[in-house]
Amino acid sequence: MNNALKSLLTTCLALTAIGASGAQAAEPLVLQKVMRDLGSNMQTITDGISRGDWELVEKTAPLIADHPQPPLAEKLRIMRFVGSDMGKYKAHDSETHAQAQAVGKAAKAGDGAGVILAFQKLQTSCYDCHREFRKPFVNHFYGTR
Ligand code: HEC
Numbered sequence: 147m148n149n150a151l152k153s154l155l156t157t158c159l160a161l162t163a164i165g166a167s168g169a170q171a172a173e174p175l176v177l178q179k180v181m182r183d184l185g186s187n188m189q190t191i192t193d194g195i196s197r198g199d200w201e202l203v204e205k206t207a208p209l210i211a212d213h214p215q216p217p218l219a220e221k222l223r224i225m226r227f228v229g230s231d232m233g234k235y236k237a238h239d240s241e242t243h244a245q246a247q248a249v250g251k252a253a254k255a256g257d258g259a260g261v262i263l264a265f266q267k268l269q270t271s272c273y274d275c276h277r278e279f280r281k282p283f284v285n286h287f288y289g290t291r
Pocket residue numbers: 174175177178181182184185188210235236238239242268269271272273275276279280283284287
């Protein structure tokens with residue numbers, strides 16, 4: 147094998163190695179798991195509404211209102227990234243908390259229409275944060291995919 151071909155092969159192998167390591171997805175944030183659980187709890191509530199099972203709704207709403215938080219080290223990474231928008235980010239989280247509580251309260255009163263109204267506001271609170279922050283988070287923490 148001549149030298150030019152040899153060096154070409156070496157380069158290819160090196161690039162493949164870089165490509166392989168680059169393709170390895172970044173470790174997902176704990177936040178992502180928290181979010182998935184929020185999503186599935188929202189589905190449970192939708193199901194509760196369909197069945198008029200206000201007990202189920204009442205029991206599920208606090209799992210959204212008081213969702214777990216990422217560990218401190220991850221919170222610091224998030225705070226470093228969000229920077230001066232942290233106030234806005236937290237305001238979205240508080241809104242979700244408040245609306246989930248409203249869903250629970252209406253469910254406790256057996257007020258179906260109230261549950262639906264509060265649930266819509268709850269969905270809007272999720273959406274408002276996603277609209278502003280989700281894409282930047284995904285780009286920053288996982289690289290553009
Ligand atoms: C304060 C901001 C904020 C609020 C409020 C918020 N989210 Fe999220 N959500 C995010 C961010 C940031 C991501 C991207 C996280 C990631 O990919 O690591 C995300 C991602 C998600 C995902 C996708 C997870 C995946 O598998 O990629 C789901 C589902 C989700 N959120 C559900 C919800 C629901 C349901 C609510 C409301 C009850 C909600 N979120 C409220 C910030 C928020």
